[in-house]
Structures are given as C-alpha cells and as structure tokens.
Amino acid sequence: MPRALCGFVLLAAGAASAAEPTPPGGIPDLVGPRALALSGGIGIAASNEGIFVNPAAAGARKRYSVEAMMLVDRRGADTAGQFFGGSVVDSQTQPVAAGVSYVRAQRGAYTGSVWDLVLAGPVAQDLHLGVSGKYLAVKGPVNVEAATVDAGLFWQVAELLSIGAAGYNLVSIANEAVAPMGAGAGIGVGNDRSFQVTADWRADFDRAGKTTNRYGAGLEILLGNLVPLRAGWSKDETLGTRWWSIGAGLVTQTGVAIDLGYRQSLDDTSVRTVAATLKVFLPQ
Numbered sequence: 001m002p003r004a005l006c007g008f009v010l011l012a013a014g015a016a017s018a019a020e021p022t023p024p025g026g027i028p029d030l031v032g033p034r035a036l037a038l039s040g041g042i043g044i045a046a047s048n049e050g051i052f053v054n055p056a057a058a059g060a061r062k063r064y065s066v067e068a069m070m071l072v073d074r075r076g077a078d079t080a081g082q083f084f085g086g087s088v089v090d091s092q093t094q095p096v097a098a099g100v101s102y103v104r105a106q107r108g109a110y111t112g113s114v115w116d117l118v119l120a121g122p123v124a125q126d127l128h129l130g131v132s133g134k135y136l137a138v139k140g141p142v143n144v145e146a147a148t149v150d151a152g153l154f155w156q157v158a159e160l161l162s163i164g165a166a167g168y169n170l171v172s173i174a175n176e177a178v179a180p181m182g183a184g185a186g187i188g189v190g191n192d193r194s195f196q197v198t199a200d201w202r203a204d205f206d207r208a209g210k211t212t213n214r215y216g217a218g219l220e221i222l223l224g225n226l227v228p229l230r231a232g233w234s235k236d237e238t239l240g241t242r243w244w245s246i247g248a249g250l251v252t253q254t255g256v257a258i259d260l261g262y263r264q265s266l267d268d269t270s271v272r273t274v275a276a277t278l279k280v281f282l283p284q
Contacts (some may be wrong), residue, residue, distance in 0.1 A: 033261030037247025040200025040217030043186025055130030059097030059120030112138030
C-alpha cells in the first residue's frame with residue numbers, strides 16, 4: 001500500500017476511534033412523543049407532557065387528561081434506556097391545575113422510580129406559573145433518594161403567539177447524571193388547532209462540566225381535527241449530536257388519542273429514540 005494511502009487510512013481510523021459515541025439521555029431527558037417529535041415544547045401549551053418540559057404549560061389548556069407513556073432509547077441493537085409510566089392532569093375542574101406523574105426507569109445507567117407533582121395556575125391575564133416537585137428513588141453507580149424542583153412560566157401573548165421559560169432541578173441533589181440543573185425557553189407561532197411553528201433553547205449546567213446548549217425547531221400541523229403531524233431538528237451539545245425527528249397522532253371525537261414520536265441522530269444512524277402515549281381526556 002502506498003505510504004500516503006496508508007497514512008490516510010491510519011488517520012481515518014484514529015479519528016473514528018477518537019469519536020465519542022452519543023450517550024443516552026436518561027432520566028434528565030424524559031419527554032413525551034410530541035416534544036420529542038418537535039425537538040422542544042417549552043413555549044407551547046401542553047397537558048401531561050408539560051410535566052417534563054414546562055410545568056406552567058400543563059395548565060394552559062382546560063382539560064382533564066390521563067396518559068400512559070413509554071420511551072425507549074436505542075443504540076444499534078441495544079436498549080440504552082427504557083421508561084414506562086403514567087400521569088393525570090386536571091386543569092378543568094379547578095382554577096389551579098394539578099397533576100401527578102410516575103415513571104419507572106426500567107433500563108439504563110439508573111433504574112428506579114421518578115415521581116412528579118405539578119401545580120400550575122394563572123398569575124395574570126394569560127400568564128401561567130407552574131411548579132413541579134420531583135422525587136427520585138433510583139439505583140445506579142451512586143444510589144439516589146432525593147427531591148428537587150422544576151418551575152416554569154407560560155405566556156399566551158396573543159392567539160397565535162406563546163412564550164415559555166423553565167428552570168430544571170433547581171434544588172441540587174449533587175448528582176448531575178440524574179438531576180442536572182438547567183434552564184430553557186421556547187416560542188410557538190400558530191396554535192395547536194391548525195398549525196404551529198416552534199423554537200426552543202435549553203441549557204444544561206452540569207453534565208459536561210460546563211454549560212452546554214440545545215437548539216431545536218419544529219413544525220406541527222393538524223389535519224381534519226384528527227391527525228397531528230410533526231417534524232423537528234435540533235443541535236444537541238449536551239449529548240454531542242444533531243437530531244432529526246418526526247411524529248404523528250390520532251385524536252378521536254370520543255376523547256381518546258394516541259401520539260408517536262421518533263428521533264434519530266444525523267451523525268450516527270444507530271442512535272435513535274422512540275416515544276408513545278395513549279391518552280384519555282375530557283376537553284373543555
């Protein structure tokens with residue numbers, strides 16, 4: 001083999017071996033299929049999914065919703081993370097929305113239980129405040145049994161414009177792999193009854209030993225008041241990759257809905273995440 005070609009091969013092999021594989025997100029990156037498909041969701045109205053991305057958004061729409069959820073993180077043929085759970089959010093029968101969520105981390109670096117209790121309500125015209133108390137009882141490299149808090153704001157600026165902001169794990173539990181401190185903000189243009197364009201930013205202060213950022217954008221279209229279609233893109237400095245994502249759902253007139261979300265790394269096609277929910281709700 002010519003020396004130049006041999007050198008090129010060795011250089012390429014060295015670069016490939018030096019490239020770090022994309023780590024699983026784990027407990028800190030739990031989301032539902034809508035947020036997964038849109039690559040965000042901090043700035044748009046949500047029901048149960050707001051528990052994970054913006055507690056204030058959980059109370060922005062009047063409804064009573066019960067959801068069962070699943071999220072699976074894959075690396076090739078291996079499952080890097082597996083989560084199952086359920087939640088109930090009531091923003092319809094009382095002025096202050098209340099919700100509870102339970103997620104079982106079945107596989108991953110940490111396994112165990114994550115509980116969330118959410119309260120959200122209006123503090124001014126079209127401005128909502130939400131707080132989520134989170135309790136973790138998980139086993140892993142370091143066993144964790146601790147509580148922390150998320151908080152958020154959601155502002156319906158106009159009929160076709162909404163803004164949100166959130167802070168995550170605001171009480172330190174000294175384990176950045178399970179509950180890293182962070183913050184985020186997002187915007188939605190349009191509404192969830194026709195079409196919506198979203199943009200999100202989220203910062204992670206702990207996991208990389210420095211602040212890392214995520215930037216995402218998404219599009220959501222509702223066809224015939226029945227089928228939501230979604231797509232998104234994001235740059236993820238925290239996990240060190242870029243993502244493309246898609247999703248779809250089915251909303252029936254009887255108050256039963258299914259949502260599916262899928263994302264895949266643009267840098268390593270073996271890295272992918274799938275999320276699904278089955279929900280029963282009572283709209284206003």
